[in-house]
Amino acid sequence: MRVVEEQPRARDANATKARILAAAKSEFARLGLAGARVDEIAMQASANKRMIYHYFGSKEDLFRAVLVEAYLDIRNAEQELELDHLPPREALERLVRFTWAYYLDNPEFITLVNSANLHRGKHLEKSERLRTASRRFVSMVQEILDRGVADDVFRPGIDPVQLNITIAAIGYYYLTNRFTGTILFERDFMESKALEDRLAFNIDTVMRLVLA
Amino acid sequence: MRVVEEQPRARDANATKARILAAAKSEFARLGLAGARVDEIAMQASANKRMIYHYFGSKEDLFRAVLVEAYLDIRNAEQELELDHLPPREALERLVRFTWAYYLDNPEFITLVNSANLHRGKHLEKSERLRTASRRFVSMVQEILDRGVADDVFRPGIDPVQLNITIAAIGYYYLTNRFTGTILFERDFMESKALEDRLAFNIDTVMRLVLA
DNA sequence: TCAGTAACGCACTAGTTAGTTACTTCTTGC
DNA sequence: GCAAGAAGTAACTAACTAGTGCGTTACTGA
Incomplete structure (x- = not known):
């Protein structure tokens, strides 16, 4: 039956x-x-x-696989931005907006990176694919900076890695620490007005940092 | 015997x-x-x-106690800075240097905050002592900004909470993600020259952000 | 001085957890 | 059409882990 x-x-x-x-x-x-x-x-x-x-x-190897995939995902998304077609100012602003939006849309990326670093990066060692993707990303920012300097809109001598770190930091920190932030600073970090304000503040921060 | x-x-x-x-x-x-x-x-x-x-x-209540102590520790250290005796520019630079040094000297603070936020802040709820300490800290920065505006060295309209978040972010992110950063960007994030460079970059970032 | 209380410690438990053994079922190349 | 390997499953285990029961030992105040 x-x-x-x-x-x-x-x-x-x-x-x-x-x-x-x-x-x-x-x-x-x-x-x-x-x-x-x-x-x-x-x-x-x-x-x-x-x-x-x-x-x-093993569980750890699964974690390793998750991390590599997460990093490749963001680096791929960055490449699709095609910033080299834009004037330097617009390109940089677009990168700041993209980074912010990516963290907002992929909150798991942030906590995965935090976990990777809690374990002192030992699950991310020697992945040549990741290193290549990162190199390409740094070159992309370097190129924007070079074009900006050539156009006299950006000041010279800015380290693209430091700039990258800062662009990531000012979005990442706000979002990863939004729970303790909301409690300590008594404002809702995720309210749409608050998110808008933070993005505007971050764009302003980066522009003042690079403009000639 | x-x-x-x-x-x-x-x-x-x-x-x-x-x-x-x-x-x-x-x-x-x-x-x-x-x-x-x-x-x-x-x-x-x-x-x-x-x-x-x-x-x-319980284990969770112990974690709660650890978190409250960690936050009170940093807020106490901040209060001992006595920034109101310094001219606004010096006061702000000193705050950036202090924040950086605190994270460097107390690396456990960073991972504890990350853990608190991984658990969506639920171990930090309703501690009035912490809220009071945070309020005092925001006022301190507000006062520096006000004095700077009065002296015509800072531009007006800067939100002290946003500024605080940015000052914390640009140091915190660099240090918390130093392991993945070292791997991806192929430079030693903790080398003394690298640390110096980052601090200098951060001071520059904050100054360009607030100067009139 | 001594009873009451707070500090302390041993040994246990009930439930979990990563990882495995031993098997069945499906798919594919020939 | 069928052998062989790959995909999939259930039940198990050995080690671990948060939490506790219950007893002992040292202070303290009356």
């Missing part, structure tokens, strides 16, 4: 791997490496826990 | 509490709330685990 039954899922290694990775990203972002539970990741991925060990080897 | 024996420790509730709190701060900073182990904290404090539950109630 054949009653209504769940179909066994079509077998698809790539899809299963992707579901595990997505569930892991969400759980590691929400609870950190130590706080996340492998069983919970398996459940969220609608996969068997054994599959996690089959595809990724 | 009395052989050589450990003396039972003199009983001192405050000392035991303080040792537990110090050990907890170190462990929570190093491993996060989920990663820290109550047994390890007890061992590091040379205390019995039972004492932790006696004095603090």
